[in-house]
Amino acid sequence: MRALSGYVWADSPLHRAPAAAKLAGLLVCVALVVAARGWALLAVCAGCAALAALSRVGWRRALQPVWAMRWFLVVILAMNALFGGGPALAGAGTPAAAAAQGDALSLGPVVLNASGAAQGATVVVRVAAVAVLGALLTATTRPQQLIDGVRVLLAPLGRVGLSVEPVALAVGVTVQFVPTLLRESRQIIWAQRIRCGDVSSRGILRRAVSYVRLLVPIFVSAFRRADELSVAMEARGYRLDDEPRARKGRHS
Amino acid sequence: MSQVKRIVIAAVCAAIGIVLPMAFHSIPNAGSVWLPMHIPVMICGLVAGPAAGAATGLLAPVLSSLLTGMPAMPVLPPMACELVVYGLVSGALSQRVRTGSTSRDLYVSLVSAMVAGRVVRGVLSALIFSAGSYSLEAWLMTSFATCLTGIVLQLVVVVPIVVSLERAGLVPPRNPEE
Structure with a gap:
């Protein structure tokens, strides 16, 4: 079961933390990743990197889900760069006109939109950060601990009659x-x-x-x-x- | 069927929903094309009712994501909502639809659930999960075009499996006189 879960044997503060706290922390971090923009998003990503280093599970294990989704992320970035944003879309029929607006990069018949690319990069960074957080949870928590964590988190529902x-x-x-x-x-x-x-x-x-x-x-x-x-x-x-x-x- | 049996069936179907995608993932891009996690959710709804179906629809993707990393966390919320609707609608309709033929009842419930789940996923993606960057084309592509093989697979295997389970005496028959 541990092999299935991708649990990594190590002694780190994340391994020792209670599963319920890690689950609650994951929810909070995901909310932060979704809400953050610009420099705040970069700060959240730096926090994710610090957690990965702190967990001692190895960068390979932490980035495993990002690598598995690499083509999906590339497609998101490309679609946003090609079709996202407003100004370049207006001049999409004429690459030179679009490039002349300053917000687009013309590569022959293909027009890359700078604001669209930035929007795509934001989405990619968010998806990758959430994937890394999920990988850190499964790499530092045994399945039985996860079940106990779910039980602890659900316990308050019992007090309201559920x-x-x-x-x-x-x-x-x-x-x-x-x-x-x-x-x-x-x-x-x-x-x-x-x-x-x-x-x-x-x-x-x-x-x-x-x-x-x-x-x-x-x-x-x-x-x-x-x-x-x-x-x-x-x-x-x-x-x-x-x-x-x-x-x-x-x-x- | 007792409450305990309904919960155990929901749990076992959720476990199948974790194991099947692991088997199918030896095939490239199988998760989004063959939709292996949808099958146990619909079967659970059809044999154990809406609550058990919804529970399987929630447990399978969440526990699979926690235990195996599939689906990835960003894909999890819309997928969980879609699967919950599959289990809920297939279960609710299978309890109410009575055409006199077991297979016809099951197909009506199954197809309605497949449509309802996709519509709910599209609406939630457009309003909440991918607000502003989701289009009708994207919905048609992800919900029907990419997973056409999975849709055909569900139509081919789900009802025969439910009938097999009834004939094996593992779930109560819908029409005992048949």
């Missing part, structure tokens, strides 16, 4: 089931390979179709496990319909 127990149960069961389903999926893939199914084919379409064929057995197997688990929980007295029995079931 039931936190079903949410906590769902989060816990989901995280516990991920490695089990991964193992079962691998077994089903091996079984199909033995029957000459072409899951590792080099052809993309062929590989995708072979994955689609696995869907029904994966779902039936997962629902069978869900059925067994719910029967076992109810047999031990776990109920959510009526609160007293739920409490009793939880401690039994």
Whole structure:
């Protein structure tokens, strides 16, 4: 599960911080990134870089999601530079006229808009900063700590009458089931390979179709496990319909 | 179906929603083309109702983002809203639509959910998540053109999987007399 989550073993202040504080901090930082503009955005990015250095997870791990989204970010920047902003768009039909306005750079038939490029760069920096913050959270927090953090953050909802127990149960069961389903999926893939199914084919379409064929057995197997688990929980007295029995079931 | 079973099904579907994209990501650009996370959310809504479907729609992308980094944090809010609507609408309609045929009921609920989720995502992106930089062309491109394969996949596999689960006795049948 730790390998799945991308947790990085290290001893740093971020590793030692409580998961709930890190989750709340992530929400605050994301709000700051979205709200900041100009120099304030650069200051927030410097803060992200400082957090990455403080976490000791390595720059490669911290920037991994940004690298994964590199083409998406390039497209955003290019689209904004080409089509964003006002003045260059007006002169887009005549590159020389657009370039003459001072806000655009003419490269042959292509007109790059300076204000559009700046707008695109802002979007790219925001997306990259949020991606780095998310990577730092997953690299410094174990999955079980994350679940506990979600529980702590949701706890105040219990005081206003909302039931936190079903949410906590769902989060816990989901995280516990991920490695089990991964193992079962691998077994089903091996079984199909033995029957000459072409899951590792080099052809993309062929590989995708072979994955689609696995869907029904994966779902039936997962629902069978869900059925067994719910029967076992109810047999031990776990109920959510009526609160007293739920409490009793939880401690039994 | 008991409350406990609904929650366990929602959790298991959320877990499938984390595992399936990991399998599909060995195929280039599979997440936005094949939409593997949408399938368990819709199936959960169809078999366990709107609350369980909405819970899966929220848990799958959020936990997947926290555990595996996919989807990336900036893409997460619109995607989570879209998936919640898929689960909510497919669940609500599957409880109300009764045409006499299980497959027809399921297809009506499924297609309505697919349309509603995309419309809500487009409206939220235009008003909140990408206010000022979102256009009708961008919505049509991301919601229909890019993921046409995923739409076809959902139409082909979701209903047969639900029927298979009913026949295996793992979820209560909608029309016991069929």
